[in-house]
Amino acid sequence: MVGQFIHQEYLVAGNNFNSAGSASEAVKSTLKKMGVASADIRRVAIAMYEGEINMVIHAGGGVAVVDIYYDKVNIVLSDKGGGIEDLEKAMQPGFSTAPEAVQRLGFGAGMGLPNMKKYADKFDIQSEVGVGTTVRMTIFFG
Amino acid sequence: MKISELSAYIDGTIVCNAHKADKEVYSAFSSDMMSDVLAFVMDQGVLITGLINPQIVRTALMMDIECIVVVRGKTPNNDIISLAEANGIVVVTTKKNMFETSGRLYSAGLKA
Numbered sequence: 001m002v003g004q005f006i007h008q009e010y011l012v013a014g015n016n017f018n019s020a021g022s023a024s025e026a027v028k029s030t031l032k033k034m035g036v037a038s039a040d041i042r043r044v045a046i047a048m049y050e051g052e053i054n055m056v057i058h059a060g061g062g063v064a065v066v067d068i069y070y071d072k073v074n075i076v077l078s079d080k081g082g083g084i085e086d087l088e089k090a091m092q093p094g095f096s097t098a099p100e101a102v103q104r105l106g107f108g109a110g111m112g113l114p115n116m117k118k119y120a121d122k123f124d125i126q127s128e129v130g131v132g133t134t135v136r137m138t139i140f141f142g
Numbered sequence: 143m144k145i146s147e148l149s150a151y152i153d154g155t156i157v158c159n160a161h162k163a164d165k166e167v168y169s170a171f172s173s174d175m176m177s178d179v180l181a182f183v184m185d186q187g188v189l190i191t192g193l194i195n196p197q198i199v200r201t202a203l204m205m206d207i208e209c210i211v212v213v214r215g216k217t218p219n220n221d222i223i224s225l226a227e228a229n230g231i232v233v234v235t236t237k238k239n240m241f242e243t244s245g246r247l248y249s250a251g252l253k254a
């Protein structure tokens with residue numbers, strides 16, 4: 001497996017709660033086939049799923065780029081949504097601007113960004129109001 | 143406990159992947175907020191929820207959760223069932239509410 005490299009790109013549709021999470025699902029199954037340890041797969045899956053859902057809910061969709069190496073995964077989630085005004089606030093557990101209709105679907109606990117930070121080994125978020133948001137995460141195996 | 147036993151404790155109905163009802167589960171988490179579920183990794187855990195949309199299955203899938211209990215007599219639609227079926231996740235429905243479901247399963251030995 002050493003030296004193996006997989007590059008994947010996914011278009012994430014905005015406001016579609018049926019397809020939301022399918023990119024993360026695909027990455028999860030790729031890692032499973034590669035024989036990556038299940039605890040590592042779970043961290044990748046959760047971190048990416050939270051980011052994917054955020055693009056669906058808050059940004060009208062976006063793009064997920066996933067690079068899988070023998071020892072790590074890099075995930076870049078970028079969107080051209082409305083951006084985040086106060087990043088520090090957005091990172092706090094419990095902070096959410098999710099509308100009520102979205103809350104009824106089970107989102108808006110304000111735990112997505114904190115979860116991503118918790119499960120990823122490297123986490124970086126850049127956002128500009130009116131321009132969009134980019135989240136970069138790295139998860140090391142083992 | 144086995145999923146079949148879990149279902150019996152809450153007068154439940156196994157609506158898909160019944161052939162996996164012999165699987166052992168050890169712990170559970172009750173919530174209608176998916177990110178709350180995603181915050182705590184469980185081993186061989188059960189998701190107890192009052193929600194019915196495909197995201198309950200996707201959340202379970204990301205977490206390696208193999209059993210979802212849908213409370214308060216709600217019926218997951220075919221999209222949800224087929225997604226669960228395809229991913230080997232057992233779905234149990236019960237008429238009991240989330241509090242009673244959680245209480246019964248906790249008393250019966252499922253860990254928090």
Ligand SMILES: Nc1ncnc2c1ncn2[C@@H]1O[C@H](COP(=O)(O)OP(=O)(O)OP(=O)(O)O)[C@@H](O)[C@H]1O
Pocket residue numbers: 050054055057058059079081082083084090091095096097098106107108109110111112113114133177178
């Ligand atoms: N890609 C994004 N574009 C615009 N705003 C975002 C984006 N991601 C997050 N936000 C903002 O940051 C807030 C916090 O995000 P976080 O993921 O922590 O919580 P949430 O999505 O509201 O709820 P949860 O993830 O628990 O379902 C969001 O409510 C939203 O205001």
Ligand SMILES: [Mg+2]
Pocket residue numbers: 050053054108111112113177
């Ligand atoms: Mg979120």
